[in-house]
Amino acid sequence: MKPTIVILFLGLLASFIMADCQIVDSLRCELIDWLDAPTNYNFVHDTGGGGYYYTGTHRWDLAMGDSFLVWLPGSDKLLLVDAYDLSCIDTVYSRTSFSYNIVGAMISDTTVYITAGSYATTFFLQADTLKYLDYIVTPWADYCYAVVEDSFLYTCNFGSMEDDITCINVADPEAIEIYRTNDDGRGRCGLEIIDGFAFTAGGVGTVIGTYPDEIYRPYWYIGCIDMINSDSSLADTSYHFDNRQLGDIAANDEYVFFVNSAMTDGPYCTISQSNFYVFGTDTSYAFDVRWYGQGVFGVDVIAEGLVAVGFEHGLTILNISNLSDIHEVAYYIDCDSVMDFTHFALKENRLYAMGHLDEGGVSTGTVRLWVFALADSVINDLVIDENRLPEEIRFWNYPNPFNSTVKFTMDFTPEQIEIYDINGRLVDTIPTGGYKTLPYEVIWQPESLCSGVYFARVKTGDRYITSKLVYLA
Numbered sequence: 001m002k003p004t005i006v007i008l009f010l011g012l013l014a015s016f017i018m019a020d021c022q023i024v025d026s027l028r029c030e031l032i033d034w035l036d037a038p039t040n041y042n043f044v045h046d047t048g049g050g051g052y053y054y055t056g057t058h059r060w061d062l063a064m065g066d067s068f069l070v071w072l073p074g075s076d077k078l079l080l081v082d083a084y085d086l087s088c089i090d091t092v093y094s095r096t097s098f099s100y101n102i103v104g105a106m107i108s109d110t111t112v113y114i115t116a117g118s119y120a121t122t123f124f125l126q127a128d129t130l131k132y133l134d135y136i137v138t139p140w141a142d143y144c145y146a147v148v149e150d151s152f153l154y155t156c157n158f159g160s161m162e163d164d165i166t167c168i169n170v171a172d173p174e175a176i177e178i179y180r181t182n183d184d185g186r187g188r189c190g191l192e193i194i195d196g197f198a199f200t201a202g203g204v205g206t207v208i209g210t211y212p213d214e215i216y217r218p219y220w221y222i223g224c225i226d227m228i229n230s231d232s233s234l235a236d237t238s239y240h241f242d243n244r245q246l247g248d249i250a251a252n253d254e255y256v257f258f259v260n261s262a263m264t265d266g267p268y269c270t271i272s273q274s275n276f277y278v279f280g281t282d283t284s285y286a287f288d289v290r291w292y293g294q295g296v297f298g299v300d301v302i303a304e305g306l307v308a309v310g311f312e313h314g315l316t317i318l319n320i321s322n323l324s325d326i327h328e329v330a331y332y333i334d335c336d337s338v339m340d341f342t343h344f345a346l347k348e349n350r351l352y353a354m355g356h357l358d359e360g361g362v363s364t365g366t367v368r369l370w371v372f373a374l375a376d377s378v379i380n381d382l383v384i385d386e387n388r389l390p391e392e393i394r395f396w397n398y399p400n401p402f403n404s405t406v407k408f409t410m411d412f413t414p415e416q417i418e419i420y421d422i423n424g425r426l427v428d429t430i431p432t433g434g435y436k437t438l439p440y441e442v443i444w445q446p447e448s449l450c451s452g453v454y455f456a457r458v459k460t461g462d463r464y465i466t467s468k469l470v471y472l473a
Contacts, residue, residue, distance in 0.1 A: 025290075027463045028330035028375035029317065029351070035086040037073035037367040059144065060367060062354050063105040063112070064345035065125055069352060070105045070112055073367035078102050078114060080130065083347050086371065092130045093123070104146035104155060111173050115143040115155045120166075122173045136176045138166050145191035152179060154227065156187030156200055165191070165198045167227045182225050189220075190258075192251035196228030199256045199279065203245045218263040220244035222256075222279065237280070245269070248342070250299045250307065255279065257320070259296045259309055271295040276309065278323060285318065285326040290333065297355070298342035303379065308351065310341025315353055317378060330378045339368070349374050395458050401470035405445045408467075412460050413440050419469075420455045427454070446471055 024031075060074040064083070071079040082088035093102070093114075104115035112123040112130060118138055124131040143155040143166065151171035157164040165187065167180040182198070189201035205218040223238035247260030256279035262272045274296040276285040287296070291311050298310035305321035306329075314333035320326050341355040351372040395410040408417065408430075417430040430444055444456075451473040458465045 024335075025333040025464060025466060026331070028378050029315070029332040030373045031332065031334075031370060032350075032373050033086050033371040035081070035089070035369045037071075037075075037079070037369070038077075038089070038091075059103050060342070060354065060356075061103060061105040061146070062343040062345050062352065062369075063107045064347055064352070065107050065112075068125075069345065069369075070107060070114075070125075071354070071369060072102050072105050072114070073354075074103065076102060076116070078105070078130075081369065083350070083352070086369065093121075093132075103144045106146040106148045106153070108148045111170075113146045113148060113153050113170065115146045118143065120146075120153060120155055120168055120176065122170060122176060124173070133173045134176055136168065136178065138168070138178065138181075145187060147191055147193045149193045149196070152193075152196075152228075154191060154193050154198055156191040156198075165200065165225060165227065167198075180227060182227060189247050190249035192249050192256055193227075194251055194253070194256065196226065198225045198227045199223070199249060199251065200225070201247065201249045201258055203247050203260065205245065216269060218243060218245035218269055220247055220260045222249065222258055224256075224279070239279075246271070246274075246295050246297060248297065248299045248310075249279075250301045252301045252304070255281075255323075257299060257301070257307060259299045261295045274311070276307075276318065276326065281323070283323045283326070287316070288328065290331075291316070295340075297340040298344065300344040302344050302346035302351065306346075306378070308344035308346075308353070310344070310353065310355060312338060312340055314339075315341045315344070315351075315372075317351075317374070330374055332372060346374075349376065349379050395465045395467055397456065397467055397469060400468075401472050403472040405443050406469060406471075408442050408444065408456065408458075410440050410458065415459045417442065417444075418457045418459075419444070419446075420457060422453045422455075446473075449473070 061072040063070040067083050069081045069083055071081050073079065076094060077091050078093035080090050080092045102114055102116040106113045107125065110125050112125050114121050119135050120138055120143065121135040122133040124133055138155065143157050145156045147154045151169060153168040153170045155166050165182045166178060168176055169179045170176045187200040189203050192199045201222040203220045205216050208215045208217055220241040221238065241260060243263050244260045245263045247258060249256055249258040251257065257276065258279060259274060259276050261274040264270045271293050274287050274291055294312040296309060296311055300308050302308045305319060307318045307320050309316050309318060313335055314331060316328055317330040318326055319329045339355040339357060341353050343354045345352045351374050353370045353372065355368060357366040357368060397406050397408050400406065414432045417432055418426055419428040421427050427449060430442055449471065451471055454469045454471055456467045456469060
C-alpha cells in the first residue's frame with residue numbers, strides 16, 4: 001500500500017475512533033456518577049423540520065431540595081432522587097389526565113410547584129415523600145416553566161395556542177388561583193422573574209423563499225414583561241438577535257443572564273461562536289475556542305458568583321462575581337458523548353447536570369442525570385486568584401503522522417505525559433520536569449508498538465490536555 005494511502009486511511013480511522021475514545025478533558029470538574037431516567041420516563045424531542053429548531057429547555061426540569069432532587073425527564077412522571085445516592089429513585093407523581101408532559105418544577109421552602117400541560121400543581125415536600133395539596137387549571141395548555149417569587153408562581157405557555165405568561169397566587173398552597181395572564185410570552189428558551197418582571201426568551205426562525213430556493217433564517221429573542229408593577233418603565237423591553245439561536249436564560253436577584261449561538265443562514269444552518277450576556281448591559285463573554293461549533297443549550301446560576309453553562313459535549317463553570325472580568329474556572333468535555341446539557345443544580349461541591357442523548361442529530365429519547373465533583377477552589381474562591389486559568393495553554397506535536405520520532409512542544413512544564421492506544425490502554429510514560437525555560441520540548445520514540453492511532457495526555461495542575469497521534473511503523 002502506498003504511503004499516501006496509508007496516511008489517508010489512518011487519518012480517516014482516527015476520526016472514527018475518536019467517537020469510541022473514553023479520554024475526557026476536564027478541569028476541576030470530575031464525573032462521579034450518572035443515572036438514566038427509567039424506561040418510558042423519557043421525552044423524545046421532535047427537532048422539527050427547519051434547521052436547529054430545538055431550543056433547549058422547555059420540556060424537562062431539575063430542582064434541588066435539602067437532600068432530594070425533583071427530576072422531570074419530560075414524561076408524565078415526576079421523580080424524586082436522593083441527592084447523595086442516585087440509585088434511590090421513586091416515582092412520586094404520575095400524570096394520567098390529558099397527555100401533556102410534566103415540564104416545570106420549583107422548590108420553595110417545603111413546597112414543590114410543578115406545571116403539567118394546562119395544570120399547575122402544588123405538593124408539600126417532607127423528607128422523601130410528597131403530599132398532594134392542590135391544582136389549578138390554567139388557560140390554554142403546555143405551560144413549560146415554574147418560577148416562584150414572593151407569593152406568586154409564574155409559568156409560561158409554549159404551545160399551539162397563545163404564548164402566555166400566567167401569574168398564579170400561591171400564598172395559600174391549598175387554594176391557588178390565577179392572578180394575571182399576559183399574552184406575549186415567547187417562552188421557548190426559559191422564564192425568569194425579578195421583582196415582578198417576567199423575562200422570557202425564544203429561539204426559532206423564519207423561512208424565506210420557496211422550495212428549492214428557500215432559506216431558513218434563525219433568530220433569537222429576549223424580552224421583559226411587567227406582570228405586577230404596571231406603571232414601570234421597564235415594561236415590554238426586548239432584544240432581537242438575527243442569525244442567533246439555541247440558548248437559555250438564568251437569573252439571580254439582580255441580573256438576567258442569557259446565552260445563545262451564532263448561526264449561518266440556511267438552508268443548512270451551522271453553529272459557530274457562542275456567547276454569554278447580561279440583560280440590559282453591554283457585558284458579554286465569548287466562550288473559549290474549545291466550545292466553537294458545539295452550540296449552547298442551558299445556563300443556570302448555581303451559587304453566588306457562579307454560573308453553569310451546557311453545551312453539546314460538555315459543560316463549563318463561569319465566575320461572574322466581577323462582571324467586568326468574567327472567566328472560566330472549571331469545565332468538563334466528553335467528545336465520546338453527544339449530549340445537550342440543559343439544567344444544573346449545586347449541592348455542596350456536587351454539580352448535578354441533566355440533558356438528553358443525541359445520535360446523529362436525532363434524540364435517542366434517553367434523559368440522563370450526571371453528578372460531578374467540583375474542586376474546592378471553584379466553590380470557595382469566587383475572587384480572582386492564582387488558580388485562574390492562563391489565557392492560553394498550548395500543546396502540539398510534530399510531525400503528525402510520524403514514522404520514527406515525534407516532538408511534543410508546550411508553553412508550560414508538564415507534570416507527566418502518558419501515551420494511550422485507541423482502546424484507552426496506557427502504553428508508555430514519558431519522563432518530564434526540570435525545565436526552567438519555555439517552551440518545553442521532549443522527543444518520543446515508540447518502542448515495540450504497531451502502526452496506528454495513539455493519544456498523548458499531558459497533566460498540568462488539575463488539568464489534562466489530550467492530543468491525537470498517527471504512528472506509521
